[in-house]
Amino acid sequence: MPHPAEREELGVVRLVNLDDVNSNSEFDVRIFTDGSKIGGGVGASLSIWKGETETKAHKLALSKYCTVYQAELLALCKATREAKKYAEKSFGIYSDSMAALQTVQNHSCLHPLAVEARENLKAMSLQGKVVTLHWIKAHAGLEGNERADELAKGAAAGSKRKPDYDQCPVSFVKRSIRTSTLDEWNRRYKSGETASITKLFFPDAVKAYRMTKKFTPTNLKTQLMTGHGGFSEYLNRFKCKESPSCICDIKNRLRSAQQEQHEVLPKQQQGTPEPPEPQGAPQKQTEASLHHVDHVDGRDTAPGNTSEVSLL
Structure with a gap:
């Protein structure tokens, strides 16, 4: 110079x-x-x-x-x-x-x-x-x-x-290194057994490299796309939560259980008239039934005491 x-x-x-x-x-x-x-x-x-x-x-x-x-x-x-x-x-x-x-x-x-x-x-x-x-x-x-x-x-x-x-430009060297690095990263990424949640969003590492430049990552996005966050399943793996089910899953299960219960309930509880009891049924059967109800409710009422049973 x-x-x-x-x-x-x-x-x-x-x-x-x-x-x-x-x-x-x-x-x-x-x-x-x-x-x-x-x-x-x-x-x-x-x-x-x-x-x-x-x-x-x-x-x-x-x-x-x-x-x-x-x-x-x-x-x-x-x-x-x-x-x-x-x-x-x-x-x-x-x-x-x-x-x-x-x-x-x-x-x-x-x-x-x-x-x-x-x-x-x-x-x-x-x-x-x-x-x-x-x-x-x-x-x-x-x-x-x-x-x-x-x-x-x-x-x-x-x-x-x-x-x-024929002098090689620096930009070409950088691009070649980046391309070979991405190819090796993609090979390891696809053959690896980890990052199963992330692979649902980004099945290809090379395309993910280009896509991630178009949005700004946040803590919530990172947790969502990696599965590592305040999720019931993730916390359950580390004994931080008893159940791996989230609250929406519990609600769905309750709704399903109620539907099954509705299908197996006796018809009289679904609005079908109960058939009349035959005349001349033994009085002892009625009294025994009432005594069973009182026992389940925590009381020991005499079979003949109908006034107390009528309060149930």
Whole structure:
């Protein structure tokens, strides 16, 4: 990294519309850059113009795991390499990636492509060349930018040669580690004998990983989805409650018992008239029945004492 006193300040000119582009196109050489990722492939491109004519075009292939950001940076770096080869004195480099331009502009960023691009720009400055970086709006109908976009897509879709750039991005490494970790977690999760309640809600650990990002967990949600909480069954396992049934289960059982009792009760208790007792029934049977009732009620009444029995 150069000493701060030796750093050359790099500016980026924003071109919003066609008028801005026309007023910033008076350069000996104009270089349009672009990056693309399509169909699983990644490509970058340069379109070099002198006046109104394209004089040279470059297609650059990147490894499939590379990002569009890397493709845009590679295109900018390649543009500075090409500009060093020309004898002309003024150059305009155009890109529709503000992130890539700001990376080149920021001296604190140590990305290898950005560092090389800054070194090339400094070398051209020492040669007396003037290089201006421009941001242009993508797909705005600008001929040079549309041409670079076409070349980048062609490089991403149709290139079968050895990649011009194959450095693995940190994001790809992180994603690969996360994917392999989730797969192993899911394998252990499905083959394990625990978490039976949780598996009712989340049968797949990978899908659960994505779903849990969409809601905020609370203590109640956690208890419900794990079965570890103030539930009768859970408390009964640890001898904190006598019965594993919850109150709603007890009510259902009582309701069921009442229904069964209703079905087996004698018909006379369900509204059916009791048949008349035959005349001439022995008086002793009646008195014995009354004595049995008194005994069950906790009294020992004489069989003939009907006045006390009538109070029951």
